[in-house]
Amino acid sequence: MRIAIAGAGLAGLSTAWLLDPLHHTVLFEPQERLGGHSHTVTAEVDGHETPIDLGAQHISPTAFPALANLLDAVGLTQDxxxxxxxxxxxxxxxxxxxxxxxxxxxxxxxxxxxxxxxxxxxxxxxxxxxxxxxxxxxxxxxxxxxxxxxxxxxxxxxxxxxxxxxxxxxxxxxxxxxxxxxxxxxxxxxxxxxxxxxxxxxxxxxxxxKNGLGSLTTALAADLHHGEIHPGRGVDHVRRGRDGLDIIDTRGHHHHVDRLVLAIPPGEAARLLEPLAGTSAVCAALGTFxxxxxxxxxxxxxxxxxxxxxxxxxxxxxxxxxxxxxxxxxxxxxxxxxxxxxxxxxxxxxxxxxxxxxxxxxxLTPAAIRARDVVGQAQGDGGVHFAGHYLQDIDSQESALLSAIATTQRIAPDSPRLTDMLTRAPHASDPPEKG
Ligand SMILES: Cc1cc2nc3c(=O)[nH]c(=O)nc-3n(C[C@H](O)[C@H](O)[C@H](O)COP(=O)(O)OP(=O)(O)OC[C@H]3O[C@@H](n4cnc5c(N)ncnc54)[C@H](O)[C@@H]3O)c2cc1C
Structure with a gap:
């Protein structure tokens, strides 16, 4: 299958990584950098190069078990x-x-x-x-x-x-x-x-x-064998095509795909879907966040x-x-x-x-919690899937990853990387203790 993914935050990148190498993915990201809300900068402080996470920073191997497994799979546990x-x-x-x-x-x-x-x-x-x-x-x-x-x-x-x-x-x-x-x-x-x-x-x-959450972004992007990444190119609009979907990127290029995963903020997902027939209920729900x-x-x-x-x-x-x-x-x-x-x-x-x-x-308000059910019911309709931090639990790196796992389970339940993630022993290699 050829699968377009909009958004190179953790949800989009980990969806691409989980679908690889079974499926061909095309990842669109309007910013020149990858990572979305995961954004590490390196600054010189007292003569030392110091990584600083401007966006997401704190994670926990115990509270975020899926993320711990992903770090293990890409060799970052020791970091x-x-x-x-x-x-x-x-x-x-x-x-x-x-x-x-x-x-x-x-x-x-x-x-x-x-x-x-x-x-x-x-x-x-x-x-x-x-x-x-x-x-x-x-x-x-x-x-x-x-x-x-x-x-x-x-x-x-x-x-x-x-x-x-x-x-x-x-x-x-x-x-x-x-x-x-x-x-x-x-x-x-x-x-x-x-x-x-x-x-x-x-x-x-x-x-x-140790090198910031950007090191996870880099590791995931480097480990795609059948994936294309297009930084600096967002999804501009989407049309239903014969046997699939037509994606038009912000540089005006057309891409025909079998599926589309919207791993982008919910308001932006609503903007892309509004012109398509039958999407009014899900667009209203996406607008609640x-x-x-x-x-x-x-x-x-x-x-x-x-x-x-x-x-x-x-x-x-x-x-x-x-x-x-x-x-x-x-x-x-x-x-x-x-x-x-x-x-x-x-x-x-x-x-x-x-x-x-x-x-x-x-x-996250009570109205947004209710809206999640509506988005959940629309998953996969017309070949369009949703992934992202807003879809389950709290706004965290773990929920972004769990949404990617849920999307991959629907699209490609036989994906080898998905199977590995789901069967990997928790904390396969333990992180170092303090001191
Ligand atoms: C300041 C801050 C601090 C945080 N701290 C923590 C923390 O310490 N620990 C923690 O677990 N979580 C933290 N979070 C939450 C966590 O960062 C997010 O839940 C998670 O990173 C979001 O990932 P995502 O992929 O769902 O969305 P995002 O990272 O927002 O990625 C969405 C991507 O979609 C792209 N996009 C937008 N429109 C389009 C389009 N039309 N086409 C293609 N792409 C598009 C965007 O440019 C973006 O790159 C923090 C969040 C913020 C903002």
Whole structure:
């Protein structure tokens, strides 16, 4: 079969990789670079070439088992580095204009860095939220329940709900703090619950790839034997042809294919499908997914971290003017004095920028959870399939890959790479431990 794939994010690239070498794939990507929301830049920091993930960064071999198998299959398991993902949350005081550290969670002990957690009542409120969310997980409460239904009944101070709990969860998707209330509660809490800390005095242990997630993009693209990749060429429009589909790319070239996989944002998928008869229901469902525009900047300016270095964490969330934005410090990751900050709404840009990028982050609402069923029912209609992070579970590298696996199961259940992925022992080679 000849299969067109629109979108070279993880969903599109891994679909092409899974279908190879059984089928001939043609991958279209409007940007000159591959990877989509996985975007690694390399910058010189203190004389060292330092990879920085502007987009997706944190992964977990335990919480993301399919991704762990893919890393194993392409030989990247040994590149996993453990990252203690500690969190500081500071709030800008409107009166003084100065930040107050409300919470600095535990961080794995480090003899060279006299770090001091700031816990107190705010930590108690966070524990109350995590405990209630874990109960919802155990009871398998509907994903259509909103975050305010989870947070409002908690017996914690109003101030902690408004200045700590909603801002913490808003920071994960870059939305404003008021919009966070409408997110799916199960989706909003998943990143907190799935990688719990090993003990109360340590941070949750996530992982990064030593050379950035871009190394997975490169490995997948290099391992296509019967696939063509066309960077700089998106899918412009689609027509139903005799015995298949006609794809017209943004350079005006026509491609006749048997199947089309749309591994692109849902709004763009709706734009391509709207002219085709019989697609109104799926297009309406695709239009339900809500995205937030964010800018992320790599830099070497510690301005967004607390004045007292003992309260620094791997992630520092700053609450200001109705927004909460994260800075990731690379010190605990690879020793670099480099930072990655969400800078969309910051009053001041960082002084020493290295690179920046814009993305659209998914804010998963109950309406979007319902829309998934409609998209699922339309899978394969007229030879068109959907893949992407928005189709299942939470917005993550794992869900993008799981969507690619589900699409390949429909198109080519006998694909050898699919069989290998599904039968590969979990964590076939274990990632290195810390230290
Ligand atoms: C800033 C940020 C941080 C994140 N951090 C994490 C994290 O730490 N851990 C984690 O697991 N997840 C994280 N995520 C989520 C994760 O990155 C995504 O879920 C996943 O990478 C999305 O993959 P995808 O292939 O579904 O979509 P995308 O990566 O968005 O790829 C879609 C591709 O389609 C292309 N496209 C658009 N229109 C067309 C067209 N007409 N024709 C052809 N191609 C088209 C786009 O250019 C893009 O390359 C983060 C996301 C963002 C934005």
């Amino acid at each position: 996993l580095i453990p990252v203690p993902l500690s969190t500081t949350l500071q709030v800008h005081d409107a009166a003084t204009g100065r930040p107050e550290v409300l919470l600095a969670g535990p961080h794995t002990a480090d003899p060279g860095w006299p770090r001091t957690p700031v816990l107190g009542a705010a930590a108690g409120s966070l524990t109350a939220l995590v405990t209630r969310a874990a109960e919802w997980e155990t009871r398998d409460v509907s994903w259509e329940r909103s975050l305010d239904e989870l947070i409002e009944p908690l017996e914690v101070p109003r101030d902690h709900k408004d200045r700590l709990l909603y801002p913490l969860l808003a920071s994960f998707v870059g939305c404003d703090i008021a919009e966070a209330r409408e997110m799916s509660a199960r989706a909003a809490m998943a990143f907190v619950l799935r990688v719990p800390p090993a003990s109360p005095d340590t941070a949750p242990l996530w992982h990064n790839l 809500d995205y937030v525009d964010v800018t992320v900047t790599a830099h070497t300016d510690p301005t967004y971290l607390p004045a007292d270095r003992r309260h620094w964490s791997t992630n520092t969330i700053t609450v200001h003017n109705g927004w909460s934005e994260t800075t990731t410090w690379y010190g605990p990751i690879n020793g670099a004095q480099a930072f990655k900050s969400w800078t969309t709404h910051r009053p001041q840009p960082p002084r020493e920028p290295l690179a920046d990028a814009t993305f659209r982050q998914l804010r």
